[in-house]
Amino acid sequence: xxxxxxxxxxxxxxxxxxxxxxxxxxxxxxxxxxxxxxxxxxxxxxxxxxxxxxxxxxxxxxxxxxxxxxxxxxxxxxxx
Numbered sequence: 001x002x003x004x005x006x007x008x009x010x011x012x013x014x015x016x017x018x019x020x021x022x023x024x025x026x027x028x029x030x031x032x033x034x035x036x037x038x039x040x041x042x043x044x045x046x047x048x049x050x051x052x053x054x055x056x057x058x059x060x061x062x063x064x065x066x067x068x069x070x071x072x073x074x075x076x077x078x079x080x
Contacts, residue, residue: 027064035060 036057043052 028061031060031064032057
Protein backbone atom coordinates (compact mmCIF):
# COMPACT_ATOMS: atom_id res chain seq x y z
CA UNK A 1 0.00 0.00 0.00
CA UNK A 2 2.82 2.42 0.86
CA UNK A 3 4.51 1.72 -2.49
CA UNK A 4 1.35 2.59 -4.36
CA UNK A 5 0.86 5.84 -2.47
CA UNK A 6 4.50 6.80 -3.00
CA UNK A 7 4.35 5.98 -6.70
CA UNK A 8 1.17 8.00 -7.16
CA UNK A 9 2.69 10.96 -5.29
CA UNK A 10 5.79 10.89 -7.47
CA UNK A 11 3.73 10.65 -10.67
CA UNK A 12 1.44 13.52 -9.69
CA UNK A 13 4.44 15.67 -8.77
CA UNK A 14 6.00 14.95 -12.15
CA UNK A 15 2.84 15.97 -13.95
CA UNK A 16 3.08 19.37 -12.31
CA UNK A 17 6.61 19.79 -13.67
CA UNK A 18 6.11 18.18 -17.03
CA UNK A 19 5.31 21.27 -19.06
CA UNK A 20 8.44 23.43 -19.20
CA UNK A 21 9.05 25.76 -22.11
CA UNK A 22 7.33 28.25 -24.37
CA UNK A 23 6.42 26.16 -27.39
CA UNK A 24 4.35 23.00 -27.57
CA UNK A 25 7.38 21.03 -28.73
CA UNK A 26 9.48 22.25 -25.81
CA UNK A 27 6.81 21.29 -23.30
CA UNK A 28 6.28 17.88 -24.91
CA UNK A 29 10.02 17.17 -24.97
CA UNK A 30 10.69 18.25 -21.40
CA UNK A 31 7.53 16.47 -20.24
CA UNK A 32 8.70 13.25 -21.88
CA UNK A 33 12.10 13.49 -20.18
CA UNK A 34 10.74 14.23 -16.75
CA UNK A 35 7.99 11.63 -17.11
CA UNK A 36 10.42 8.96 -18.25
CA UNK A 37 12.69 9.60 -15.29
CA UNK A 38 9.91 9.53 -12.76
CA UNK A 39 8.30 6.54 -14.47
CA UNK A 40 11.56 4.62 -14.31
CA UNK A 41 11.88 5.28 -10.58
CA UNK A 42 8.25 4.32 -10.00
CA UNK A 43 8.60 1.24 -12.19
CA UNK A 44 11.75 0.24 -10.34
CA UNK A 45 9.69 -0.05 -7.18
CA UNK A 46 7.52 -2.63 -8.91
CA UNK A 47 10.30 -4.39 -10.80
CA UNK A 48 9.58 -2.91 -14.23
CA UNK A 49 11.66 0.27 -14.74
CA UNK A 50 11.57 0.09 -18.55
CA UNK A 51 7.79 -0.12 -18.69
CA UNK A 52 7.54 2.66 -16.10
CA UNK A 53 9.83 4.87 -18.17
CA UNK A 54 7.79 4.25 -21.32
CA UNK A 55 4.48 5.00 -19.63
CA UNK A 56 5.89 8.00 -17.75
CA UNK A 57 7.45 9.41 -20.91
CA UNK A 58 4.20 9.05 -22.83
CA UNK A 59 2.14 10.67 -20.06
CA UNK A 60 4.67 13.49 -19.64
CA UNK A 61 4.84 14.18 -23.37
CA UNK A 62 1.07 14.18 -23.63
CA UNK A 63 0.72 16.53 -20.68
CA UNK A 64 3.35 18.88 -22.07
CA UNK A 65 1.77 18.90 -25.52
CA UNK A 66 -1.73 19.55 -24.19
CA UNK A 67 -0.83 22.52 -21.98
CA UNK A 68 -0.12 26.09 -23.00
CA UNK A 69 2.66 28.31 -21.72
CA UNK A 70 0.02 30.34 -19.89
CA UNK A 71 -1.00 27.33 -17.79
CA UNK A 72 2.47 26.11 -16.80
CA UNK A 73 5.68 27.97 -17.59
CA UNK A 74 8.93 27.22 -15.77
CA UNK A 75 11.05 29.32 -18.12
CA UNK A 76 13.31 28.56 -21.05
CA UNK A 77 14.46 24.95 -21.36
CA UNK A 78 18.16 24.20 -21.02
CA UNK A 79 18.53 23.12 -24.65
CA UNK A 80 17.54 26.55 -26.00
